[in-house]
Amino acid sequence: MDMTAPARIDMDRFWATMERSAEIGPGRPGGLSRLAASDADREVRDQFVAWCREAGLSVRIDGIGNIFARRAGTDDNLPPVVMGSHLDTQFNGGRFDGILGVLGGLEVCRALDTIGHRTRRPIELVNWTNEEGARFSPPMVGSGTFTGAYTLDWAHGRVDEEGRRLGDELARIGYRGEMEETPHAFDAYYELHIEQGPILDREGMQVGVVTGGFPSTGMLIEFRGETAHTGPWPMEWRKNALIAGARFLVAVDDLGWVHAGTGGKATAARLVAWPNKPGILSDWAQAVGDVRHPDPTTSAVMAEAMRRAAYESAAKADCSVEILDIWQWGGNIFAPELVEQVRGIASARGYRHRDILSQAGHDAYFVARHAPTTMIFTPCRGGITHNNGEFCSREDLEPGLDVLLRAVLARADRVE
């Protein structure tokens, strides 16, 4: 194929598609609350599938609800070049997080249709199920199950706070298909995403060339104590699991401050307890904490300090503690040849760009275990995300979309 073919992003068409998405699952003003496997998720999936079919893509749903939409190649037996992200959002989510990567990929397919170009390799567009983990924990369940980090049964068994199972909810909304025996090979995977941080916006950069992710560690901790009356029970006999959890949260936050000067972050994001009522000490609590730092050694030091904080917090409250789960993500996980390709395109197109590490987790982290993978970041205003104030202008997004189009096109047409 002729690489000078005038494939181009149609920003009017793309923006209209984003605006339609932003009508589905309204949250706080300007934002979305489109939880995985909810009625709103069904509605956006139905709309997405309709768009894919209009664009001539063939649609397949897998056992965990991931939607694969395929555009045939001229050499259709070659593994596809894949783009994607997620259409679900947080409780107080924005209209760009995840959605950009899916609907941006749709725009790439449409742009190729507009010029009547068929690539050598097939192209696939994927919407991963439950990236956010807002309703069903953990996050990135769809990409994790596809790539074998989670079994299908385990993923189906995740429950929301009302006790509903993810597998049942996917069936309810009509998006529980069949898993492949072996996940099909990808030639490459590109995920376009808003930065979800302030760096590109602050520096006036148009494109973030994502070289990897902050080495990060998360933990789910459980504390057990004893119920007792809050009044007469002597301080020295108390085993208040809620206090063990609160001490852990504070220790994790303090850890973030210790390393804030070098870019570290530590987050205590969740604490639940039982009975968690005035008048009675709680005998059970669960807390979630995570630490992230760009330097792998410092990140490991922070993870160890968080682990120690779990035991210290339990000891101070005279409770027992169990670390139920530890998960790690980030590091140098992306394919150097794809990172280089993205950087080269951004340079050739004259965009202000910089290398950047992702600080959030993304589906690309799991896909990187399966195929050569990279990400492309766009700026977002003030770095605000997971908040209805999340905002990008058309101009913020166009360079990233253009780089995605050119990278996918070149990758899909390459001859080797």
Added chain:
Amino acid sequence: MDMTAPARIDMDRFWATMERSAEIGPGRPGGLSRLAASDADREVRDQFVAWCREAGLSVRIDGIGNIFARRAGTDDNLPPVVMGSHLDTQFNGGRFDGILGVLGGLEVCRALDTIGHRTRRPIELVNWTNEEGARFSPPMVGSGTFTGAYTLDWAHGRVDEEGRRLGDELARIGYRGEMEETPHAFDAYYELHIEQGPILDREGMQVGVVTGGFPSTGMLIEFRGETAHTGPWPMEWRKNALIAGARFLVAVDDLGWVHAGTGGKATAARLVAWPNKPGILSDWAQAVGDVRHPDPTTSAVMAEAMRRAAYESAAKADCSVEILDIWQWGGNIFAPELVEQVRGIASARGYRHRDILSQAGHDAYFVARHAPTTMIFTPCRGGITHNNGEFCSREDLEPGLDVLLRAVLARADRVE
């Protein structure tokens, strides 16, 4: 009347009544989970009303579900001598807390029937609604509404975690009657209760002569921040309301330790937040804390330190804070003549007894604003309460029941 009348507690009869109560609303092994205005609460109320009617008492339900059961006096226009407590329990409650004071009062009535004695003044037995505050906050709603601390509409509007209103739930279980225009006068109010602390048991005392309550202060605090992604969002921009709440809880607990040596207690008993999920900072949290100390000045110092901790915790997490409610209880609230009467009877009967302050809140605290009031404590094993391990033997309870019988009888028959 002849004060040598052989009125006596029938421990077999009393114990069988307690055992029947302990079948209703089973909780963890040996304990109860009989929440206010639940089906189990209806069942125990129905049983209680049946017992009262068998004992010839006339039963009246007021607008907040308090049950008054009246035994006529020979001079029936005199204000009644009142006994009572509550039949509801905590989520993980025992079978004695509250229940002893209600069913012990029933045994007093039965004991008078056994000897065919009618007192000069009427006697009333009361079951106060929702003393525990486990399902509907705050605690002691029934006695608080009867005595005018809360309006009936406000009390009816208390909601549980599923959004059900207390007023509706009382109507559902058939226990929403009519409020008196003015609450009727009591000649005196006696509340028999387990100590809910370890002092009597540790010292081998049989009866606690309750001279007052620990001066105590509770607060309901609300923090507001902003949602954001837990990953890239810089530490210095974070406004995590969950962390504000956790810092408040830890500060309250620390305060308890500072004053533990002189008998002080501070409890952080509740923390809820939204969205309270991994991956997102919470923009809302509510916490409840309370402080108690036998010395009024120290108690006031602790209350002020807790108030300061609310502001400091919010400031450290860059959140705003509002103190939604402050409540105070305890102090020298009981009637000296009743305290002296109870002490005299315990001495005359040869029981090992001591003066003691109540550390928990009780319905008697509100009733003390309405009528001369006192409490009688029995030991409970190890002081364990608000826990299914709460335990008293028949021998632990008999002296307190005997003192209650003799105090009520003397008070009801006195001529002045």
